[in-house]
Structures are given as structure tokens and as C-alpha cells.
Amino acid sequence: MTFAPRTWVVGEIVSAALMNQEIRDQLNSFYGAxxxxxxxxxxxxxxxxxxxxxxxxxxxxxxxxxxxxxxxxxxxxxxxxxxxxxxxxxxxxxxxxxxxxxxxxxxxxxxxxxxxxxxxxxxxxxxxxxxxxxxxxxxxxxxxxxxxxxxxxxxxxxxxxxxxx
Structure with a gap:
């Protein structure tokens, strides 16, 4: 299921794990069982x-x-x-x-x-x-x-x- 997106802050370092959670996982939830x-x-x-x-x-x-x-x-x-x-x-x-x-x-x-x-x-x-x-x-x-x-x-x-x- 989708969840509330993250609120980003100025200067925050974007990691692969955050990108996966915020983009990939959200999109995958649209196609899940x-x-x-x-x-x-x-x-x-x-x-x-x-x-x-x-x-x-x-x-x-x-x-x-x-x-x-x-x-x-x-x-x-x-x-x-x-x-x-x-x-x-x-x-x-x-x-x-x-x-x-x-x-x-x-x-x-x-x-x-x-x-x-x-x-x-x-x-x-x-x-x-x-x-x-x-x-x-x-x-x-x-x-x-x-x-x-x-x-x-x-x-x-x-x-x-x-x-x-």
C-alpha cells in the first residue's frame, strides 16, 4: 500500500535507500497483489x-x-x-x-x-x-x-x- 511521502529538508543527503523507499516502493505498491x-x-x-x-x-x-x-x-x-x-x-x-x-x-x-x-x-x-x-x-x-x-x-x-x- 502507498504511504505518506517523506518531507525532505534542505541539506539532507539523498541515499539509495531513501530513493528506493520514496520512489520505487511507492510505484511498486500500485502493482502489488x-x-x-x-x-x-x-x-x-x-x-x-x-x-x-x-x-x-x-x-x-x-x-x-x-x-x-x-x-x-x-x-x-x-x-x-x-x-x-x-x-x-x-x-x-x-x-x-x-x-x-x-x-x-x-x-x-x-x-x-x-x-x-x-x-x-x-x-x-x-x-x-x-x-x-x-x-x-x-x-x-x-x-x-x-x-x-x-x-x-x-x-x-x-x-x-x-x-x-
Missing amino acids: WTAYTPAWTGSTTNPVLGNGTLIGRYMKIGRTVICEMNLVTGSTTTYGAGQYGFTLPAQAAASGVDAEGSARLTAGATYIGQAFIISGGTSMSAAFPTAATPANAGNMTPTAPATLAAGHIMRLSIVYEAAS
């Missing part, structure tokens, strides 16, 4: 329980820009909780007054295409899917919307946002 994390899955009323499902996330942070992907596969012992779903982020979003939007895809018998979103300053992302074909209104994802979740259903979310720090 993504970092894995385990998002928490929450419901606004009752939290789901993953059981034997899988929930993985990964992200790349460049400066304060975060690129985040998450993949949920429900299992036969997964329980779905109640209320609108949220998935924790690897870093809190900046309180910029602007919400971030990304993509969401749910495969649950049919395939549903929606939006992932983070409210300004948020610590989790949610998904919204169309509630009908026309007009194209959207509603937040719940255990029964846009489809009743069951074992083997897959949801993928991806988003780019500005981190708080």
Missing part, C-alpha cells in the same frame, strides 16, 4: 449466519482510492436474517457528501443485475436490485428481494470509493 479480507454480513433487523457458505473479499488501496470486490455463496446451513443487507468494507469511506456506486450481481435461479452502494462516510456496502422490469425502480436487497435466497445462490459486489484515511 490485492489484499484479502473477510467482510461481515449484516441485516438491519437480524444478522444472517453464513453457516457452510462462503464470504470472501479482496481490495487494493492506492492512496485513498479503494477498489473492493466481494463474493458470497450461500450454503445449505446458511440462515438469511431479516432486513436490508450490508457487507463491511476494508476501510471506512470518506465523509465527502458523495455516495459511491458500483455493481451487484445475484445469481438465484435467474440473474439479477443491480448496484452496490456506500453512503458517504459509511463502513459497509449494500446492494439494490430492480423491483420490477418497468419502471426500473430499485429496492435494497433483503432475504426475499429480489429473490428468496437459498443454498448455492451467488452474489458478487464490486465498488471503487474514497477511503476516509
Whole structure:
């Protein structure tokens, strides 16, 4: 990950080690491997329980820009909780007054295409899917919307946002 650049002082002797740290290492961090994390899955009323499902996330942070992907596969012992779903982020979003939007895809018998979103300053992302074909209104994802979740259903979310720090 990138870090704050050094503040140089007049008369300071620049060494190869400092140049490597300040230039090479910063540039290499842009091309490094993504970092894995385990998002928490929450419901606004009752939290789901993953059981034997899988929930993985990964992200790349460049400066304060975060690129985040998450993949949920429900299992036969997964329980779905109640209320609108949220998935924790690897870093809190900046309180910029602007919400971030990304993509969401749910495969649950049919395939549903929606939006992932983070409210300004948020610590989790949610998904919204169309509630009908026309007009194209959207509603937040719940255990029964846009489809009743069951074992083997897959949801993928991806988003780019500005981190708080």
C-alpha cells in the first residue's frame, strides 16, 4: 500500500535507500497483489449466519482510492436474517457528501443485475436490485428481494470509493 511521502529538508543527503523507499516502493505498491479480507454480513433487523457458505473479499488501496470486490455463496446451513443487507468494507469511506456506486450481481435461479452502494462516510456496502422490469425502480436487497435466497445462490459486489484515511 502507498504511504505518506517523506518531507525532505534542505541539506539532507539523498541515499539509495531513501530513493528506493520514496520512489520505487511507492510505484511498486500500485502493482502489488490485492489484499484479502473477510467482510461481515449484516441485516438491519437480524444478522444472517453464513453457516457452510462462503464470504470472501479482496481490495487494493492506492492512496485513498479503494477498489473492493466481494463474493458470497450461500450454503445449505446458511440462515438469511431479516432486513436490508450490508457487507463491511476494508476501510471506512470518506465523509465527502458523495455516495459511491458500483455493481451487484445475484445469481438465484435467474440473474439479477443491480448496484452496490456506500453512503458517504459509511463502513459497509449494500446492494439494490430492480423491483420490477418497468419502471426500473430499485429496492435494497433483503432475504426475499429480489429473490428468496437459498443454498448455492451467488452474489458478487464490486465498488471503487474514497477511503476516509
